[in-house]
Amino acid sequence: MQNKTFNKRNLTSVVVFVMIISLVLTGRLAYLMICQADHYGVLARQIHERERSIKAERGKILDRNGVELANNKPVCTISVIHSQIKDPEKVIAILSQQLELPEDKVRKRVEKVSSIERIKSNVPKELADKIRESDLDGVMIDEDYKRFYPLGSLASKVIGFTGSDNQGIIGLEVEYEEYLHGMNGTILTLTTARGVEIENAAENRTEPVAGNSLTLSIDVNIQKYAEQAAKKVFEAKQANNVKLIAMNPQNGEIYAMVNYPEFDLNDPYSLGALSANGLTQKQKNDALNGMWRNSCISDTYEPGSTFKVVTATAALEEGAVKLNDTFNCPGFKIVEDRKIRCHKTAGHGMQTFVQGIQNSCNPVFMEIGGRVGSKKMYDNFRKLALFKKTGIDVPGEAGSIMHKLEAVKPVELATMSFGQGFQITPLQLLRAESAVINGGTLVTPHFGVSITNADGTVTKKIKYPVEENVIKKETSDTMKMLLESVVSQGSGKNAYIEGYEIGGKTATSEKLPRSSNKYISSFMGFAPADDPKIIAIVLIDEPVGTYYGGTIAAPVVKELFANVLPYLGVAEKPIKTEDDKTKTVEE
Template sequence: MVVFALIFLMTGVLIGRLVYLMVFRSEYYVEQAKDLHERERDIKAARGQILDRNGVVLAANRTVCTISVIHSQVTDPETVIRVLAKELGMDEETVRKRVEKVSSIERVRTNVDKSVGDAIRAYGLAGVKVDEDYKRYYPYDTLASKVLGFTGGDNQGIIGLEVKYDDYLQGTNGKILTLTDARGVEIENAGESRLDPVDGNNLVISIDYNIQMYAEQVATKVMEQKQADHVSILIMNPQNGEIYAMANVPEFNLNEPFVLNYDAGTDMDAAKKQELLNQMWRNPCINDTYEPGSTFKIITASAALEQGVVTLNDNFFCPGYKIVEDRRIRCHKAGGHGAENFEQGLMNSCNPVFMELGMRLGADNFYHYFRQFGLLSKTNIDLPGEAATIMHSLDNIGQVELATMSFGQSFQITPVELATTVSSIINGGRRVTPHFGVKVQTPDGENVEILQYDQVDGIVSEETSKTMRTLLEKVVSEGSGKNAKIEGYAIGGKTATSQTLPRSAHKYISSFLGFAPAEEPTVLCLVIINDPQGVYYGGTIAAPVCKEVFENILPYLEIEKTESLAQ
């Protein structure tokens, strides 16, 4: 009876276990069985291309191969090791570890040139798989590198537009399923099931290849002439926010993004190299802030006109400085400009005139216009990592801070923030969203989505906008920006020279912001030269760069010559 009781109990336990496995865990073991009898390999989908506004391909794909081994199917491991080491240029010990590793499938190397993959396939080695894959390829190497960005080994975006629009550009991988026996060997004549990949969509952007290339050439030339640290040129349409070019030289090679674009020596660890790579990849136009200097006087003047604290005929006197509390704050002209009206003060870029405007506005109003113009929020440009404005809190703005803020010092903004804010002042009062993405298309060129961006009306009145366009045209035709003047074109603009921190380093940023045609601007250009050697005044070295850019792109954009607004 004891024996029979034990047998009955054990039988009951076994039956219960079988019921649990076959009923409650059935789905799990069905999947386990499939894994044992099916081998799955990915078919990579092609990543969508990035095209400029005219259809020029800026980012494409090259066919490459992934070389793998299936341990259970390798019949001559020594030959496999020898051939793969030879064709892939790898040492035999590394290849041996991967070939002898017991796994369902082991990758030996990815991103192998197709010619090499074809050569390995021709050997007909049992257990060696050669699958075609795609690798990102940039036809113009360094062109717009800090805008386009690049992808990693898995073809996913890492920086720039590649990561911002990754969901559109990425396709859906396909799969190949083959049947295997219990040893993992593929069953002959069992066939295979195939799920075809879906290629990614193309992205059409606002960059114009010709304008971008020319901007980079001009930026490189002035960087070499002035031995500057780096130079940025931003060209955009102030009416809708489309960016035609964003040059940040020195650029880097998108096809070799992990190779530094300068000789940094060999004595560095992985962490140091990664730090240098991160610096190389930074886009100064959106990732870095700076004191804008006198280009910001456009914004101070607009706020003063909007608030009604100044008229064009208001008179001022500049002795070469202004005493603010216990500070003697200089004008860039040591001897002063003497008697001048508001219009002349802007043309002369006179600091005391703008300090007076700051005092008339007061801290509360100044801060109000900072917010109204959008300077306290990001532009929401379609690139990752945009920096925010670095600004005093309202409670900390005293008379000295107010005076220095009025001519663009003691706070910091990004170049794209400055260009966007000035665009809203000269386009009639609409704050546009700066952007690159225009539309998403299928690989066959059919539109999937037309990308839309926010606009905010009422930044300034139409009257103030018109007045500022006229004043800024005079800055170029008669004032401090005359080095940007082009015969036959009405160009508006403003020069700037700001000192970087710490002031004791005596390093400067020279810049110029110009737009054309002055009556109804359709192109804006911001030039920023960081730490030029020798002469560093914006009107002397940055304005001519803008002039050179406009001389070439205005005819290209079919912008007709116009008379000066002052006539």
Template sequence: MLNIKTYHKKKIVVVFTLCFGVLIFLVGRLGYLMLFQSDYYSQKAQELHERERDIKAARGKIIDATGKVLATNKTVCTISVIHSQLKEPDKVVEVLSKELGLSEEKVRKRVEKVTSIERVMTNVEKEVGDRIREYDLAGVKIDEDFKRYYPLDDLASKVLGFTGSDNQGIVGLEVQYEDVLKGDDGQILTMTDARGVELPDAGEGRLEPVAGNDLYISLDSNIQKYIEQEALKVKEQKSADSVSVIVMRPSNGEILGMTNVPEFNLNEPFTLNVDSSSMSDKEKQDALNQMWRNGCINDTYEPGSTFKIITAAAGLEEGVVSLNDQFSCPGFKIVEDRRIHCHKRAGHGAETFLQGAMNSCNPVFIEVGLRLGVDNYFKYFEQFGLMDKTGIDLPGEAGTIMHKKENVGEVELATISFGQSFQITPIQLAATAASIVNGGKRITPHFGVEVRDQDNALVEVCQYPVGDQIISEETSKTMQYILENVVDGGSGKNAYIEGYHIGGKTATSQTLPRSANKYISSFVGFAPMDDPQVLVLLIINNPQGVYYGGTIAAPVVKEIFSNILPYLGVERDPVTEAESETN
């Protein structure tokens, strides 16, 4: 009997000791949590009772050289439901379905979803949001938001780009300057009970959003409107696939206008500008990608005779040719085993280098290219910056497609010299040609000029790399003289305007495959030639009928110059009566 009592006593001591140990552990753990982890669990408790809703920041505006707003914001609403606060779910479904134009099935799926907050629809017009607010439906939240809005619809669409539903840039300047434009989102903080119902007396906290900065660009909307009109006109007249125009200041690379028609409506960027009724989903997406594409920077092409500007500048700089060097053009030139024709099959006969440039004579430029040789030609390719991208402040710039140096023989060198068998972008041609006539300084083409905050205080002046001296000022002056003669009596005579010193170069290049008989007609012009203040590059892709650059492209550039030179304050020279009768 004594043994049994002793046995039970030992069991009681063991159980008591274990319980006491557990109690000590729990007290210690509780003390640890209260003393050392109190901040952590207080924060967790706070988060459990807090609900956050984002307030989008107003995106910065994009403003052109005249002060006109090209991209701004429009107030819209985001409609959400909080499941735990709904009192009349059927009425909520009915009202939201009617006001938002959604099916009851779709709305009910959102309303009945058990989440802390469920977004029903974004980018709702403010008038619609205000109407829904008047119903005073428990559990329905209407938050004001911002949607990107483009006042001029399709103007410069492929330059400006657009934003997605999250208000972030997708293409164009919108994505290139995302960090400048986006701003910082704010938040609305509300308190709830354990069931997730907002406490009416707790109020709400707000972290106000910070608006993005405004971007000022060099593009001039008046010039842009005009070049788009001219581009559309020639596209329709020649039934061309597309027409591209670049207007740039040769002195510093500021782009005053850039278009690739047809453009598209920036306020409806996912609506195709062509008939899509018979397209598959993949075809529609491919068509959208093509519609958004900026051919001036994303696409390459064979520049043809406009590239003779580069060959001439390299030949003059290297000293392998001078203005009065004599050449003979029988209508072709034999290089190794190839007979390479001039555009004038009958030939130009005896001519100087200046006359060869005015005539856009292929054999003359083939000879200059051969005199330079492969090593020198590639040296000038590098020196002129043609093997690199221009650095333009737009996304997706393509690079030059060129033969490997070791694969270039005399035939390849001959075709390169007059702008065939390789490809560059239109912006690369414009930037290089501008650098050759502006005194020889390589420029970086760009749109961004400065950044200002919402109070119009200057935040940043956009900086671009200072280019190298790619040719001497003397060679640049000679090139100005040559190109003015091309327009004043040469192949570019259809761009001549009385009283203005205009220089330029025509081109007609055949696309690949050659058997398709498709052509690209182009013209690059400068004015005034003694002090170039504006460059215009026009490219007509696959014109029907007459396709020669001097015949169809030069007159369009003449029209552009006729309008934008007076607008830019470039005055005509006084014309004497004798000069007027001569012309």
């Protein structure tokens, strides 16, 4: 009797336990079937769906007149689906032959058990159509786009290029990626449990959204003029490189930016003759990075005498000099224990401040730099934004390299006054000197002007910071007059164009170490002098033979302006007589 009672109790416990488990499982099943039906329905469909991407067309890049600088051409991506391949040897043979790929590489991907394997992307559409005619089971051909640059190497280091995934790598392509890239679409195809697509089954298709187009301030014609002038002097002087920037000083719109030699945007990984020299991978990478480098914004240098524009502006702003002040140049100036020479070793003798600018006399500028003093000099540098980057809309901009104020002693102040002992980028200098000649407005140099959607509607006008009255208008007017006299009567006469009033400043900067005898010849010019519509700077790196900026750099800007000023609609003026020029300077 005791055993029977014990067994009944055990049986009851088992029954209760089973009933509890059954209730839990039933509740869980009801929850999954009712509450989670939609969720698991989606998962079930996903198991029987294959997703393929439809690439979005990348937005165009256009110059200020609507000329295409970057566009797209149709290409295809070739893929294989293992479960659908019926004749793998035929697939391997045709794909390896048509795509010019090693057979073992194609075989490895064809035989790999996966939902889909990409064989090759960026296949020309004509070739893809030929493969499509072979009617190979398991071979998928999806349309794609490849970036195409109609003008080849034009402004290559500014525009940049995209990678195999059609995303920007350098230049404006990467800076404006969020606007240009677009949104990819998808194709969902129903498959069996084994991954075989079901014939005549409906496809779920999401159409791609094309990227927006970018309109630039670059003018293709001005860029071509600039590149032609840069190439000419590059070859004539056997230089390392030539940099040239042309900009509207009133609003910061860049018309042209040249880093010669440029490279082919449609073949950006080709090093030409260097490729055959047995370079290591690191050497090739370094060579490519050097080839792609936008030196106008990424490299700093000692500006030399073109910086005297800033020194003269600071002196006028601080009331440290008058136009009729006189200076004596014996060919050098003693500063503490240093004898710092003028470029004219015999000296310029007695001269006015105006003549000192026209002659680009170092002792004159050392004297007025000393009058201004280091603190006020640095205050004026800050007004002209020489301690910070310009904020240009391309990546890779470098900043200036300046002494700390407490480290600026008389010798450092003297050398800084004529553009040595510190480093800035060409664009920083051009921005500062734009403020000097445009009435005192500090602009932001830039390329991007507007964003346009696929319908041609402008969706965004790009705005940039502007700071007004960084220097007095009177100072600006005086500097324009002085710099015009440099071209009409002084060291910049090789930039003179009959019928136009050109302002400018020459420079010949000796590279470090000073004993290397290597130079950067440069010239900054603007026109018309009384109401500037364009400002340009050219730098010739390590020219062979004659290296003076007034001799070899000024003619480059002259050639550019001779083409560009009529193109911009700037009318010629009556030619001034020598008496008129002298009278203007004296006033």
